[in-house]
Amino acid sequence: MTTTTSPNVSEQFHAIGPDIADTKAPAGPIEKRWDDRKFNAKLVNPANRRKLSVIVVGTGLAGGAAAATLGEAGYQVKSFCYQDSPRRAHSIAAQGGINAAKNYRNDGDSIYRLFDDTVKGGDFRARESNVYRLAQVSVNIIDQCVAQGVPFAREYGGLLDNRSFGGVQVSRTFYARGQTGQQLLIGAYQALERQIGAGTVEMNTRHEMLELIMVDNRARGIVVRDMVTGEIETHTADAVVLATGGYGNVFFLSTNAMGSNTTATWRAHKKGAYFANPCYTQIHPTCIPVSGDYQSKLTLMSESLRNDGRIWVPKKAGDERAAADIPEDERDYYLERIYPAFGNLVPRDIASRAAKYQCDDGKGVGPGGLGVYLDFAEAIERLGLPAVKAKYGNLFDMYAQITGENPYETPMRIYPAVHYTMGGLWVDYDLQSNLTGLFVAGEANFSEHGANRLGASALMQGLADGYFVLPNTLANYLADGPYEKIDDSHEAVVEARRAVEERIATFLSINGTRTVDSFHKELGHIMWEYCGMERTEEGLIKAIGLIRDLKQAFWSDVKVTGVNEELNQTLERAGRVADFIELGELMCIDALNRRESCGGHFRAESQTEDGEALRHDDEFAYVSAWEFGEERPTLHKEPLEYEYVEMKSRSYK
Amino acid sequence: MNITVRVWRQKNAESKGKMVTYGVENVSEDMSFLEMLDVLNEQLTLTDDDPIAFDHDCREGICGACGVVINGQAHGPQVTTTCQLHMRSFEDGAVIDIEPWRAGAFPVIKDLVVDRGAFDRIIQAGGFISAPTGSAVEANNIPVPKDNADHAFESAACIGCGACVAACPNGSGMLFTAAKITHLGLLPQGQPERDSRVVGMVEQHDHEGFGGCTNIGECTAACPKGIPLDTISRLNRDLLGALAKGKA
Numbered sequence A: 001m002t003t004t005t006s007p008n009v010s011e012q013f014h015a016i017g018p019d020i021a022d023t024k025a026p027a028g029p030i031e032k033r034w035d036d037r038k039f040n041a042k043l044v045n046p047a048n049r050r051k052l053s054v055i056v057v058g059t060g061l062a063g064g065a066a067a068a069t070l071g072e073a074g075y076q077v078k079s080f081c082y083q084d085s086p087r088r089a090h091s092i093a094a095q096g097g098i099n100a101a102k103n104y105r106n107d108g109d110s111i112y113r114l115f116d117d118t119v120k121g122g123d124f125r126a127r128e129s130n131v132y133r134l135a136q137v138s139v140n141i142i143d144q145c146v147a148q149g150v151p152f153a154r155e156y157g158g159l160l161d162n163r164s165f166g167g168v169q170v171s172r173t174f175y176a177r178g179q180t181g182q183q184l185l186i187g188a189y190q191a192l193e194r195q196i197g198a199g200t201v202e203m204n205t206r207h208e209m210l211e212l213i214m215v216d217n218r219a220r221g222i223v224v225r226d227m228v229t230g231e232i233e234t235h236t237a238d239a240v241v242l243a244t245g246g247y248g249n250v251f252f253l254s255t256n257a258m259g260s261n262t263t264a265t266w267r268a269h270k271k272g273a274y275f276a277n278p279c280y281t282q283i284h285p286t287c288i289p290v291s292g293d294y295q296s297k298l299t300l301m302s303e304s305l306r307n308d309g310r311i312w313v314p315k316k317a318g319d320e321r322a323a324a325d326i327p328e329d330e331r332d333y334y335l336e337r338i339y340p341a342f343g344n345l346v347p348r349d350i351a352s353r354a355a356k357y358q359c360d361d362g363k364g365v366g367p368g369g370l371g372v373y374l375d376f377a378e379a380i381e382r383l384g385l386p387a388v389k390a391k392y393g394n395l396f397d398m399y400a401q402i403t404g405e406n407p408y409e410t411p412m413r414i415y416p417a418v419h420y421t422m423g424g425l426w427v428d429y430d431l432q433s434n435l436t437g438l439f440v441a442g443e444a445n446f447s448e449h450g451a452n453r454l455g456a457s458a459l460m461q462g463l464a465d466g467y468f469v470l471p472n473t474l475a476n477y478l479a480d481g482p483y484e485k486i487d488d489s490h491e492a493v494v495e496a497r498r499a500v501e502e503r504i505a506t507f508l509s510i511n512g513t514r515t516v517d518s519f520h521k522e523l524g525h526i527m528w529e530y531c532g533m534e535r536t537e538e539g540l541i542k543a544i545g546l547i548r549d550l551k552q553a554f555w556s557d558v559k560v561t562g563v564n565e566e567l568n569q570t571l572e573r574a575g576r577v578a579d580f581i582e583l584g585e586l587m588c589i590d591a592l593n594r595r596e597s598c599g600g601h602f603r604a605e606s607q608t609e610d611g612e613a614l615r616h617d618d619e620f621a622y623v624s625a626w627e628f629g630e631e632r633p634t635l636h637k638e639p640l641e642y643e644y645v646e647m648k649s650r651s652y653k
Numbered sequence B: 001m002n003i004t005v006r007v008w009r010q011k012n013a014e015s016k017g018k019m020v021t022y023g024v025e026n027v028s029e030d031m032s033f034l035e036m037l038d039v040l041n042e043q044l045t046l047t048d049d050d051p052i053a054f055d056h057d058c059r060e061g062i063c064g065a066c067g068v069v070i071n072g073q074a075h076g077p078q079v080t081t082t083c084q085l086h087m088r089s090f091e092d093g094a095v096i097d098i099e100p101w102r103a104g105a106f107p108v109i110k111d112l113v114v115d116r117g118a119f120d121r122i123i124q125a126g127g128f129i130s131a132p133t134g135s136a137v138e139a140n141n142i143p144v145p146k147d148n149a150d151h152a153f154e155s156a157a158c159i160g161c162g163a164c165v166a167a168c169p170n171g172s173g174m175l176f177t178a179a180k181i182t183h184l185g186l187l188p189q190g191q192p193e194r195d196s197r198v199v200g201m202v203e204q205h206d207h208e209g210f211g212g213c214t215n216i217g218e219c220t221a222a223c224p225k226g227i228p229l230d231t232i233s234r235l236n237r238d239l240l241g242a243l244a245k246g247k248a
C-alpha cells in the first residue's frame, strides 16, 4: 500500500471555507424522503402559474424534459440551445441504454438494488438521499417514455426487452438498438415542440448563454448572444435552470459533441455558484483510437458491446502480428483473467485503466500501440451472425465507416476516451445551487454519480431531473414569486450585458498569431497527460503552471477573425476555450487536493498493492464544492454520510 | 493526398454567394470530410481569411446538424452523413464542389449553413403523442408487437438532417414528414391523434414552402438513415383516411 503524498500541498493553490451544513434532504427513512419532500413542497395554483416565468438553458434530456413539463404545467418558459434545433442536443448521441428498476427479468432487481449499485458504483462519493430518489423515479421514466412513443426494443411477446451493462449483475437496461439517447431525446423534443406550438414555451435556438444575471442575490436572468446576428440579448425570469451538459471537451478530444461547453456553468460559477468535484471525469473504455493529429473528436463504441465482445491483447509485448495470426494461447483476455467475477463487464474506470496499463506495458495494438482488441469472433460463433448484426449492426457500421476496417472479420481496436463529467455545479436536494433561484439539472450538476458513473445512468438522471424532480422542487421555489419585475435598464442587467460585450470586443481585438483550436488542443494535451486516467502530485502541480501560462498566451496571442455582428464560429469557440482554460486549472487543483483514489479519479500515490484504487474515507468522504475567487478558489466541504450502504472498497474480482 | 475544393461562400442571407476555390494539402485518407474542412479553416484563419461556416455538432452521424452537397450529392458519394464521410472516398488530386442544401424552405444563413427551422414547425403541428408528464400507465401494459416496434424504430431513426429535401428536385420534405407519421402511427399510443397528426403536419409542410412529392425517390437514395419511400405511401393513406373522415 502506498500513500506518500505530502499533506495539504494543494493549499498553496486555494483557501478553505466553512463546510456545507445542509443539503435540504428530508430526514427519516430513505424510502420516504422524496415523498416527504413533495408533500411539504409549496404548490402553485394553476391560475397563478401563468404569472411565473422560468428560463431553461439546454434542450437535452434534462432541459428538454424540464421545459416541456413546466410549460405543460402552465408556467411561462423560455428555452435556449446553441444548436439550430432543440433535437440536436448532445443527449442524442447516447447509444447504450437507460436503467430502471422495473425488475421485468425477475432477476432480483429492485429500487434498493439500483440505489445500492449506484452508490457503490460511484465509489461512495454520492449522496444517498439523491441516489435513492433517482432509483425510485427510474420506473416512472420508462412509463413516461413509452407513453410518448419511444420505440424501445421489445421481445416477441411485445413486452419490453432489457440488456445488462457494466458494473452490475442484473439486466435492467432499456434500449432502442444502439440509439437510445436519440429515441429518448426525440421523445422529449416532441413533448417540447408540442408546448412550443401551444405557446407555453418560447424557443430560442442558435442562442448561446454567455452570462448569468444576479439581482439582490437571486438568479434572475441570462445574457445570450444570437449566434446568427450577433445581437446581445438579455432575458429575465423568476428562476433560471441550467441544463447545459458536461465539460468533457476541456480535454479537446472527447466523445462529446463539438459544441459541448462549460461556458454556462463556468459563468454561473464566476457569479458565485459552487463548482463541485470538477476532477471527477469518466474515461470510457471502448472508443475508437485516435488516428492522427487532425482528429477533432473521438467516437464511442457503446459499452453494450462488452456484453458479447471479449477484450484482449497479445501476451507478448511488441507483437506486430495481425490479430488473426495470433493463436488463442498467445492472447491475454486480461479483464477475464484479473476480474473473473465481472470479466469484460467491470465498471468503466477499471476497464479503462486496465487498458492503459496493457498499453503502457507495450502490449497495445494499432497505430502508436494505443489500442486493445474487442473481439466478436466467439459471439458470432455462439449467437450467429444475424443475431450479432441485429444487436450491434449500427455500431459495427459506424466502426467500419470511421476506420475502414470490417469488425465482423477483424476484431475492433478500442482505447479509452473522455466521455462524461461527474463534476458540475453544486446543487442541494432540490437541485438548487447555492445561488438562490439558480437550478441545475442533468450532466451540468454534480449529483448522483459520485466519483464514477455506471453505464446507462446519465440518461436516467437527465430525465429524472427534467420530468420528475425539477417540476416539483422548482414549483416550491416559484410559489413565493412572482418576484419584482426587472427591466433592461436595471443596473445588474446593464452590467452583465456590458461584461459580455467587452469580452467579445477583447477577443476580436487581440489579433494574435495562434488559432483558437491550437490553444484548445494544447489545453487538451495538458489535461490528458496530467489530469487524465492517472494523476500524481508532481504532474498536477506542473499542469497548473502550464495552464496558467497557456491562459496568458491565449489572452495575448489568440486570433479571432471576423466581427461580432454575423455568424462567427471562431468567436463562439474562443469564448468556450477561454472558459475551459480556467476550468482546467480548477480541475487540477481539485485533483491535487483529493489525495486519494476514488472512481474515475486515480491518484498514483494512493493505490493498493495490486494496483487498485485506494480511498481514504476518513479524510475525503466529502464533496468538494469550490467557490470562485479572483486570487484563488475556496474549498467548501460537504461531508458525506452513509446510513444505508456500508462503506467498503469496491471489488469486482 | 492533395485536393482542391470549390466552396460556396455567402456572407449572409441577404448577400449573393459564389464558389471560391482553395487547395488543401496533406490530407490523410483517415480524416473525416469535416476534419478536412477544419484543416482548411485553420489555414484560412492564419491568412486572415474568413473561415468557412458549416453546421456540425456530434460528428457521429446522429445529431443531424451537418449536411452539405458534395459534387452535387447530398452528404456526398456515400450513403452516410457528411461528418461520417471520410477522405478515403476521394482520389488524390480530386476537385470537390461543396455547396449548402438548396431548397426554398431552407434559406442560406451563411456559407454552408442553412435554416432548417421549418422541420421543427412541422413537428409542432402534430409530430408528437400528447402524454402529459406523470400521466403514463405502467409501460408493460402497452404491449407492442415486435415487428411494429422495430418498424416504428426504423422510421424514428430519422435525424432531421434535411438531405431528403436537398436531394429532391421539388424540394419536398415529405420523407421527413412521413418518417414521423410512420413512427407514431405504428404504435398503439399514437392512434388517438393519428388523423389530426397527419393533417396538421402535411398542412404545415406545404405552408413552409416545401414542394410536393412526385415519387422520384431521390430522397430515400440520399437519406443517411435509410428511411424507405413506402413511408410516404403510408402518409398518403393516412391523409386520405383522415380527410375522408372529415378531419381537415
Ligand SMILES: Cc1cc2nc3c(=O)[nH]c(=O)nc-3n(C[C@H](O)[C@H](O)[C@H](O)COP(=O)(O)OP(=O)(O)OC[C@H]3O[C@@H](n4cnc5c(N)ncnc54)[C@H](O)[C@@H]3O)c2cc1C
Binding pocket: A057, A058, A059, A060, A061, A062, A063, A064, A080, A081, A082, A083, A086, A088, A089, A090, A091, A092, A093, A094, A095, A096, A097, A098, A180, A181, A207, A208, A209, A210, A243, A244, A245, A246, A255, A256, A257, A260, A261, A263, A264, A300, A419, A420, A441, A442, A443, A444, A455, A456, A457, A458, A459, A460, A462
Ligand atoms: C457518445 C455518448 C454516449 C452516451 N451513452 C450513454 C448511454 O448509453 N447511457 C447513458 O445513460 N448515458 C450516456 N451518455 C451520457 C449522456 O448522454 C449525457 O450525460 C446526457 O445525455 C446529458 O444530458 P443533458 O441534458 O444533461 O445535456 P446535453 O444533452 O448535453 O444538452 C445540453 C444542452 O445545453 C445546451 N447548451 C450548452 N451550453 C449552452 C450555452 N452556453 N448556451 C445555450 N445552450 C447551451 C445545448 O444546446 C444542449 O441543448 C453518453 C454520452 C456520450 C457522449
Ligand code: SF4
Binding pocket: B157, B158, B159, B160, B161, B162, B163, B164, B165, B175, B176, B179, B219, B222, B223, B224, B225, B226, B227
Ligand atoms: S428522412 Fe433521412 S434525409 Fe430526410 S431528414 Fe430524415 S434522416 Fe435526413
Ligand code: FES
Binding pocket: B055, B056, B057, B058, B059, B060, B061, B062, B063, B064, B065, B066, B067, B081, B082, B083, B084
Ligand atoms: S455532425 Fe451530427 S450528424 Fe453529422
